[in-house]
Amino acid sequence: MGVELSTLNMPPWRGAGYFGRKYRQTLPLPPGPKQYPIVGNLNLPNKDQWIVYDRIAKEHNSDIIHIRTFGSSLIVLNSFAAAVDLLDRRSRISSSRPAATMLYDLMGWKSMFSIQPYGQEWRDRRRVFWQEFHPEHGQRHHRPIQLHYSRELVRRLYDSPLEFQAHIRHTIGASIISIAYGLDVQGKDDPYITIANNALEYLDISFAGTFMVDVFPILRHVPRWMPGAGFRATGERATHALNLSIEVPYLQTLKSLTEGHGESTFVHRALSRGEIPSGGQEERVIKESVAAAYIGANETTPFPLTIFFAIMAHNLDVQTKAQRELDQYLDHRFPDFEDQPHLPYISAVMLETLRWEPMTPLGLAHGLISDDKFRGYYLPKGSIVFYNVWAILRDETIFPEPDKFNPSRFLKDGLIDTQLKDRVMSSFGFGRRHVVSILCLYQPHVRKYLRICPGRYFAMDTLWLSMASILSVYTIGKPVDESGRKVDIALKYKAGLNRFIARFAFFLCADESPYIGTYSRSNARSSLVLAKLRNSFLICLGFDFATVSTVSLGVH
Numbered sequence: 424m425g426v427e428l429s430t431l432n433m434p435p436w437r438g439a440g441y442f443g444r445k446y447r448q449t450l451p452l453p454p455g456p457k458q459y460p461i462v463g464n465l466n467l468p469n470k471d472q473w474i475v476y477d478r479i480a481k482e483h484n485s486d487i488i489h490i491r492t493f494g495s496s497l498i499v500l501n502s503f504a505a506a507v508d509l510l511d512r513r514s515r516i517s518s519s520r521p522a523a524t525m526l527y528d529l530m531g532w533k534s535m536f537s538i539q540p541y542g543q544e545w546r547d548r549r550r551v552f553w554q555e556f557h558p559e560h561g562q563r564h565h566r567p568i569q570l571h572y573s574r575e576l577v578r579r580l581y582d583s584p585l586e587f588q589a590h591i592r593h594t595i596g597a598s599i600i601s602i603a604y605g606l607d608v609q610g611k612d613d614p615y616i617t618i619a620n621n622a623l624e625y626l627d628i629s630f631a632g633t634f635m636v637d638v639f640p641i642l643r644h645v646p647r648w649m650p651g652a653g654f655r656a657t658g659e660r661a662t663h664a665l666n667l668s669i670e671v672p673y674l675q676t677l678k679s680l681t682e683g684h685g686e687s688t689f690v691h692r693a694l695s696r697g698e699i700p701s702g703g704q705e706e707r708v709i710k711e712s713v714a715a716a717y718i719g720a721n722e723t724t725p726f727p728l729t730i731f732f733a734i735m736a737h738n739l740d741v742q743t744k745a746q747r748e749l750d751q752y753l754d755h756r757f758p759d760f761e762d763q764p765h766l767p768y769i770s771a772v773m774l775e776t777l778r779w780e781p782m783t784p785l786g787l788a789h790g791l792i793s794d795d796k797f798r799g800y801y802l803p804k805g806s807i808v809f810y811n812v813w814a815i816l817r818d819e820t821i822f823p824e825p826d827k828f829n830p831s832r833f834l835k836d837g838l839i840d841t842q843l844k845d846r847v848m849s850s851f852g853f854g855r856r857h858v859v860s861i862l863c864l865y866q867p868h869v870r871k872y873l874r875i876c877p878g879r880y881f882a883m884d885t886l887w888l889s890m891a892s893i894l895s896v897y898t899i900g901k902p903v904d905e906s907g908r909k910v911d912i913a914l915k916y917k918a919g920l921n922r923f924i925a926r927f928a929f930f931l932c933a934d935e936s937p938y939i940g941t942y943s944r945s946n947a948r949s950s951l952v953l954a955k956l957r958n959s960f961l962i963c964l965g966f967d968f969a970t971v972s973t974v975s976l977g978v979h
C-alpha cells in the first residue's frame with residue numbers, strides 16, 4: 424500500500440531490532456517450492472491458489488509454507504492451529520495489511536479501514552464501526568430492517584426470479600443503506616446503490632492483480648501521458664467513484680437530519696456519540712467508517728446466499744429436512760429472529776454453506792510488521808500472510824468427507840456444536856481475542872489488534888433469516904433441458920482471490936412440483952406471499968451466464 428509497515432509505534436524492545444537480525448541469521452524460512460532467481464515462485468499457477476498451496480503444504484508436511492514472488496515474501500498458513508498461533512495469539516505483529524500500491528495509493532482506498540495498515544487511523548474507524556455492529560447493538564437497531572428486506576427478497580424472487588442475483592445484491596445493499604443512512608432505496612436503478620456498486624467494481628479490478636505497479640511500486644511516478652500509464656487514469660476514476668460513494672449518501676443524511684429525519688441511522692448514532700479523538704478529523708472518520716459498512720457487506724454476503732440456491736438444488740434431502748423443521752415449528756408464518764434457537768438445522772445449513780464454499784478462500788491478507796521467530800522458522804518483516812480458509816474448512820480430521828454438503832455435522836445433541844462453529848468463523852478471518860490463554864487476561868492490548876470481520880454478526884443474521892425465509896416459501900430444484908430432463912448446475916467462477924459466481928439456472932417452486940415434488944410446502948407459506956403464490960406452481964427457471972439462453976420457462 425506504499426505504506427510504512429513499521430507505522431506501529433512500538434518500543435524497540437518489543438519490535439524486531441536485535442532479535443530480528445538474530446532470527447534471520449540462525450533460523451530457516453518455512454519450507455516451500457523451489458525458487459528461481461529474481462522471479463522466485465512466479466511459475467506457480469494463479470488459479471485456485473488455495474488448492475495449490477494446500478498441496479504444497481502437504482508435500483512438505485508443514486502447515487506453514489513460504490513463497491516468493493519478485494521481492495515479496497508470502498507466508499501461507501494452512502491449518503487452523505497455525506492461523507490461531509500467528510494471527511490471533513501474535514496479533515500484535517500480524518494485524519497490519521500489506522502494501523497494495525494501486526488500490527491504496529492510486530485508487531484512493533486508503534480511506535477504507537479494511538485495507539489500512541495497523542495504526543491510529545485504522546483503530547479510530549474500526550472503533551466507530553464496531554460500536555454500530557457489535558451483536559447487542561445490531562440486534563436492537565438492525566434486525567427490524569433485515570427482517571423487512573428478507574421478505575422483500577422473497578417477494579422479488581416471485582416477481583422476477585430470473586434476476587435472483589440482482590435481487591440478492593439489491594436487498595443486501597438496500598438493508599445496509601437503510602441502516603447506515605436511513606435513505607429510501609428505489610426498487611430498480613437506485614442512485615445510491617449504483618454509486619456504491621461503481622466504487623466496488625474498481626475493487627474487483629484491483630483484486631484481479633492485473634497491475635504491474637503493485638509489483639514495481641516505483642511505476643506510480645510514471646507521468647500520465649506515457650504509453651502504458653493508463654493505470655493512472657484508472658486510479659483517478661476509481662478515486663472519484665469511491666469519494667462519491669462516501670460523500671453523496673452521507674450529505675443526504677445530514678440534509679435529512681436538518682429536516683428532522685434520519686435519526687435512526689448509523690450516521691446519526693456515530694455523530695451523537697462524539698467520542699472520536701479530536702483534531703478536526705471526526706467527521707471524516709465517521710463517514711469513512713459508515714461507507715466501509717456498505718463496501719464490506721456488499722462485497723461478501725451475496726456470495727453464500729447465491730451459492731445456497733445451487734447447493735439446495737443439488738441436495739434435496741437437506742432441503743426437505745430443513746423445510747420439515749420450518750414447517751413443524753413455524754406453522755403458517757414467516758420465520759423471525761426469535762425462532763433461531765428452535766431451528767438449529769437451518770443454522771447448520773447456513774454454517775455448512777459458509778464451510779463448503781468460502782467466499783475468501785485465502786482470507787484477506789495480513790502484513791507482518793516485524794521479523795518473527797515462529798515454530799522454529801524465521802518470518803521476515805513485511806511478509807504478506809494468507810490463511811488458507813479453504814484448507815482449514817476441508818480438514819478431514821475435523822470435517823470428515825469434506826466435499827459432502829452435510830449440515831448435520833454441526834449438530835450435537837440437537838444443538839449447534841460451538842467448537843465446529845468456531846472453525847467456520849475462519850471464513851470471517853483472524854485477529855480475534857483468543858480465550859485459550861489465561862495470559863490474555865493480563866494483556867489488555869490484545870483487544871487493540873482485532874482484525875476479524877466486524878460485520879460477521881450482521882452477515883450471519885442476514886444469511887440465516889434469508890435462507891429460512893426462502894425455504895419456508897420455495898422449493899429449489901435443478902433446471903431442466905429442452906427435453907424436460909433435470910440437469911446439474913455447473914458453477915462458473917470469475918478468476919481472482921475472492922469468489923464471484925456467474926449466473927446459473929435453477930427451478931423455484933412454491934408448491935409440489937411435477938419435477939421435484941418430494942415435499943409439500945403448502946403449510947409453510949406466509950400470508951404475505953400466499954395470495955400471489957396460490958395458483959403458481961412452477962415459478963422460475965434461471966438461465967446460464969455463458970450461453971445466456973433460456974432453457975425453458977414455465978409459469979402456471
Ligand code: HEM
Pocket residue numbers: 536537538549552556715716717719720721723724727782783786787788789850851852853854873874875876877878879881882
Ligand atoms: C458472509 C459474509 C462475510 C464474509 C465471508 C466476510 C469476510 C471477511 C474477511 C475474511 C475479512 C478479513 C479479516 C482479516 O483480516 O482476517 C473481513 C473484514 C472486514 N469485513 Fe467482512 N465478511 C462478511 C460480511 C461483512 C459485512 C456484512 C460487513 C459490514 C457490515 C463486513 C465488513 C468488514 C470490514 C469493515 C472488514 C475489515 C476489518 C478490518 O480490516 O479491521 N463484512 N471480512
